[in-house]
Amino acid sequence: MNSAETFITDAPITPQEQVAQPAQGQSLRGSVEQAMENYFQHLDGQSVSNVYDMVLAEVEAPLLEVVLKYTRHNQTRAAQVLGLNRGTLRKKLKQYGLL
Structure with a gap:
């Protein structure tokens, strides 16, 4: 172990x-x-090649979805939970078609 x-x-x-x-x-x-x-x-x-980018894309999109669901789509609260600036969160949401 x-x-x-x-x-x-x-x-x-x-x-x-x-x-x-x-x-x-x-x-x-x-x-x-x-x-x-x-x-x-x-x-x-x-x-x-580009495994790093592939993994980030595969993990980031569902992470954002789950946190948005957890915060009842309150983007300010979701940004706080994620430790991101709200503008950064919105940029990522647009990137993954979640807005």
């Missing part, structure tokens, strides 16, 4: 722990790691 693995306990969960350990018991980091390993295993010899 490595130090990145997490355990589910009966102790109250802080908001930071909720992000680090989703209800399924696997950390967000672990989920990303598993998805990336799966991606590379299934390339079947194909060359790949």
Whole structure:
């Protein structure tokens, strides 16, 4: 077992722990790691580039959608939750066709 693995306990969960350990018991980091390993295993010899941009686009759009839903589409609150400037949030929402 490595130090990145997490355990589910009966102790109250802080908001930071909720992000680090989703209800399924696997950390967000672990989920990303598993998805990336799966991606590379299934390339079947194909060359790949721009993985960083691809991953950001795949993660950012659903992140914005979920946070907007959580904040009932209050963009000011969503920007606060995300730690972004409201203008930056609006730019990203337009980029992904979410406005």
